[in-house]
Amino acid sequence: MALAERILDGDIRAAARLMRNIDDNLPSSRGELQELYSHTGRAFLIGVTGPPGAGKSTLVDQITAAYRKQGKRVGVVAIDPTSPFTGGAILGDRIRMNRHAEDEGVFIRSLATRGHMGGLSRSTADVANVMDAMGMDVVIIETVGVGQDEVDIVRLAHTTLVVMVPGMGDDIQAIKAGILEIGDLFVVNKADRDGADKTARELNLMLEMNRYAPGAWRPPVLRTEAQRNVGVEELVGKMDEHHRWLLESGEINQLLQEKNTSLFQTLLKERLFAEVYGGVARSGKLSEILEGMLSREQDPYSAVEQILAERLSP
Ligand SMILES: Nc1nc2c(ncn2[C@@H]2O[C@H](COP(=O)(O)OP(=O)(O)OP(=O)(O)O)[C@@H](O)[C@H]2O)c(=O)[nH]1
Ligand SMILES: [Mg+2]
DSSP: OOHHHHHHTTOHHHHHHHHHHHHTTOTHHHHHHHHHHTTOSOSEEEEEEESTTSSHHHHHHHHHHHHHHTTOOEEEEEEEOOOTTTOHHHHHHHHHTGGGTTOTTEEEEEEEOTTOTTOHHHHHHHHHHHHHHTTOSEEEEEEEOOSHHHHHHHTTSSEEEEEEOTTOHHHHHHHHHHHHHHOSEEEEOOTTSTTHHHHHHHHHHHHHTSOOOTTOOOOOEEEOBGGGTBSHHHHHHHHHHHHHHHHHHSHHHHHHHHHHHHHHHHHHHHHHHHHHHHHHHHTTHHHHHHHHHHTTSSOHHHHHHHHHHHHHOO
16 A cells, blocks of 8 residues: 555554654655645644743743644654754654653654755655644644744644743844744743743734734733643633634635745746756766866856746747
């Protein structure tokens, strides 16, 4: 039986296998994803981002537990930003999520950021789709919020949660350009530490500078202590409220339009580039072009135009 069929039958090992194939970029995974696509679109996708060490994984673990209490099945995709030198975060996430290891209703998968050459938002979307097709009610995507890639990744979600910690007023200024816009909810985690109220106040002030149209969603700022599971129920309630608002206001249509456009663009870009560049490299034309560029006898602009004309014209 094909992997897709087994996955739809509830075979967890087949799902794990397909996710590995996606990670390794095996061409066979495309056929399986084609089969699964019509079975997706049911899961509630939550993106969790924020600076390193803010407590995202600890919080994701508690959110997972809260949804499990409601009887919901939960998938977690943790994007691991670790450098190849330490390899620490994967292990960290595994340990933090350990208590769910025996739970059939929880499926956790780490994706490495290295060696992906920009394909990470695509493979994250693919893995989220597999979890969706498996029947996960909630899929949580955790990523460190630093670069554009990570911002793209959380844009896959319906609801994006930005995790901050006390005493990062200056940092908020620095990162606000990217992060304030993407957050549907903000939490100041580690609220057991000094300065949580101040950070929450500053965040609120910054958010108030936005103008909200009537009926628009105003991102709330909450406080949590992920380690001691304080404030998590309320957070989950707010996330569900945002999800309901998306559906009831009709905003979901706009969001899906954007999500689908971006996924389609990503897929097309990646496949086109791989096809065209791969062909040029295999045929030996690439080294010709590079030599020509070195001696200035060939300019790259006409080389690209020529290849496009050869490969893409009917
Ligand atoms: N004091 C305090 N510590 C916390 C709290 N939540 C998490 N931590 C601790 O903060 C550290 C980092 O937690 P993680 O959950 O790994 O943070 P993260 O944001 O996932 O980290 P990266 O994925 O590496 O960016 C751990 O030692 C946690 O135990 C909290 O509410 N209060
Ligand atoms: Mg983490």
